[in-house]
Amino acid sequence: MSRLDARFQIDYPGFRFDVACTVPLEGTTAVFGSSGSGKTTLLRCIAGLTRASSGFLQFDEAVWQDDASGIFLPVDRRRVGVVFQEARLFPHLTVTQNLKYGMKRSAPSPRRIEFDHVSALLQLEPLFQRRVSHLSGGEQQRVAMGRALLTNPQLLLMDEPLASLDRQRKKEIIPFLQRLNQEFRIPVLYVSHDLHEILQLANHMVLLKEGRVVATGPIQDVFARLDLPELVESNVVGAILETRIAEHEPHFGLTRVEFLGQSLFLPQQALPPGAPLRVQILSRDVSLAVGAPLATSSVLNALEATIAEVSESPGDPYAVEVKLDVGCPLLAMITRKSFHQLRLRPGQKVHASFKAVALN
Numbered sequence: 001m002s003r004l005d006a007r008f009q010i011d012y013p014g015f016r017f018d019v020a021c022t023v024p025l026e027g028t029t030a031v032f033g034s035s036g037s038g039k040t041t042l043l044r045c046i047a048g049l050t051r052a053s054s055g056f057l058q059f060d061e062a063v064w065q066d067d068a069s070g071i072f073l074p075v076d077r078r079r080v081g082v083v084f085q086e087a088r089l090f091p092h093l094t095v096t097q098n099l100k101y102g103m104k105r106s107a108p109s110p111r112r113i114e115f116d117h118v119s120a121l122l123q124l125e126p127l128f129q130r131r132v133s134h135l136s137g138g139e140q141q142r143v144a145m146g147r148a149l150l151t152n153p154q155l156l157l158m159d160e161p162l163a164s165l166d167r168q169r170k171k172e173i174i175p176f177l178q179r180l181n182q183e184f185r186i187p188v189l190y191v192s193h194d195l196h197e198i199l200q201l202a203n204h205m206v207l208l209k210e211g212r213v214v215a216t217g218p219i220q221d222v223f224a225r226l227d228l229p230e231l232v233e234s235n236v237v238g239a240i241l242e243t244r245i246a247e248h249e250p251h252f253g254l255t256r257v258e259f260l261g262q263s264l265f266l267p268q269q270a271l272p273p274g275a276p277l278r279v280q281i282l283s284r285d286v287s288l289a290v291g292a293p294l295a296t297s298s299v300l301n302a303l304e305a306t307i308a309e310v311s312e313s314p315g316d317p318y319a320v321e322v323k324l325d326v327g328c329p330l331l332a333m334i335t336r337k338s339f340h341q342l343r344l345r346p347g348q349k350v351h352a353s354f355k356a357v358a359l360n
Contacts, residue, residue: 002026002060004155004187008045008052017041017052017211023204025060025155028181028188030198030219033208039191042208043157046189047082048075059155076105078155081148081186085160087140089132095143096128102150113184118146121183122176138169142176149184156180156188162197174200199240199280199360207231223280224329226311226321238282239330245275254300254356260327265300266359283321285358286332290342293351302353305330307346310339324352 002025010017017038023029031039044050046057048064051072057065064073081102089098103115119125122142132140141161148156161177162170178201181188192198198205198219205222207215214231215222220240222228241264243257248268255269257277264279271277293302305324313319313333320339324330332352344350 004046004060005056005058006042006046007054007056008042009054010041010045010050010052015211019208019211019213021206021213021216023187023189023206023216025187026185027203028190028201029204029206030202031189031191031206031208032193032195032198035193036210037208038211039193039208040159041211042206043082043159043189043191046155047080047157048073048078049082079151079153081151081153081156083141083144083148083156083158083161085163087132087137087144089140089143089147091132093132094128095124095130095132095135098132098143099124099146099150102147105151113149113152115150117183118149121179122146136169137165138172141165141173145176145180149180149186153186156186157191158188159191160193161190162192162194170197177201199278220328224323224331226309226323226331227314238280238284238286239326239328241279241281241328243277243279245269245271245273245277247273259303262303264303264359265356267357280360281330281354281358282360283331283333285354286330287353288322288332288334288338288342288344289351289353290344290348291351293353297353298355299353300356301359302351303330305350305352307344307348307350309346310344324350326352 003022004025005022007020008017019038019042031042033039041050045052045055055065055067063071064078065071122145124142124146127135127139162173190201202219205219206213207222209231215225223240241259243259246256246258248255250268253268254265257264266279269277303326305326307322308325309323311321313321318336319333320336322332322334322344324332330352
C-alpha cells in the first residue's frame with residue numbers, strides 16, 4: 001500500500017512540535033486534537049508552507065523533504081491541493097474564474113480531473129457567474145474545494161473546512177466531502193476538532209496532543225482504545241461499525257442493517273437498501289450478559305462477543321471498561337459491581353446488548 005511518511009520537529013517558545021506518523025495514501029485520514037495540539041502545523045509542513053527545523057517527508061516513493069540530504073521541494077512542486085477554514089477565494093473574480101485559476105496551477109502531466117466533472121460533483125454550475133460576495137459560506141467552501149481539485153493534486157489537505165459554518169451548512173457540505181474520495185480517489189488529510197465530522201468522513205486517524213502523536217491507525221481501532229477519554233478529553237469511546245442497510249420498517253420507525261452476517265436495528269435512516277452506513281455505539285450504552293441474551297428483553301440488538309481486555313475506567317473509579325471483539329473492537333463501560341458479579345475475564349464469551357435508539 002502506498003503511504004506518506006512524515007517526521008517533523010519545530011521548537012516554538014514554550015512549545016515543541018515533534019511529530020512522526022505514517023498514513024495510507026487512500027481514503028481520508030483525520031488529524032484530530034485539541035486547539036494548539038499541532039494539527040495545522042502538521043498540514044503546513046506537509047504542504048511545504050512551513051519548513052521544520054528538522055524534517056523528513058516521503059510521498060509514496062518520492063522524497064519531498066529530507067534535511068539530512070538537503071532536499072526540500074517548494075510548495076509549487078508538491079502537487080498538493082489545500083482547502084483552508086476560510087475559502088480564500090479571489091473576491092474580484094467570478095466563480096468560474098476562481099475555478100480556472102486552480103487549473104492554471106495544475107501539473108503539466110495529463111489531467112485526471114476535469115472541469116465539468118468537478119462542477120457537476122459539487123453542483124457549481126448555477127454559481128458560475130456569481131462573485132464571491134454573493135455566495136453563502138457553504139457555497140464558498142464548495143468553490144474552494146473545486147479550485148483545489150482542479151490543481152490536479154496527488155494529495156488533498158483540508159484544514160477545518162467546516163469550522164466557520166453553522167450546523168445546517170455543515171450538513172449540506174459533508175455529502176460532497178464523502179463523494180470526493182469516491183469520485184477522484186485522491187487521498188485526503190482532514191484536520192478537524194469535531195468528532196462528528198471525523199466519524200462521517202475518516203477511514204484512518206492521527207491523534208495529536210501537545211505537539212506529539214499519541215495514537216494512529218484505522219478509525220475503528222483508535223476509537224476503541226481504553227485510554228481514549230484521557231487522550232481526547234471526551235467520552236466518545238465505544239465502537240464504529242461498518243454496516244449496510246438491509247430494509248426499513250417504517251411502521252416501527254426503524255432501519256435494519258447488516259453487520260458481519262448479523263442484524264441490528266436503529267432509528268429509521270433516509271438511505272436506500274444496500275447503502276453503506278457507519279454506526280457509532282458509545283461504551284456507556286452497551287450492557288453485557290453471560291449466556292444468551294434475554295428473549296423477553298426490550299433491547300433489540302445483541303452481538304456475540306469475546307472479552308479481549310479489561311481496564312479501570314479513567315473517568316469513573318466505580319466503573320470498568322471492557323474491550324470486546326465482535327468482529328471489530330467494541331467497548332462496554334459497566335459498574336465495578338457488575339464486573340465482579342459476572343466474573344468477567346479475558347477470553348470469555350458474552351453477549352453485548354444495546355438499544356436501537358443508542359445507535360448514532
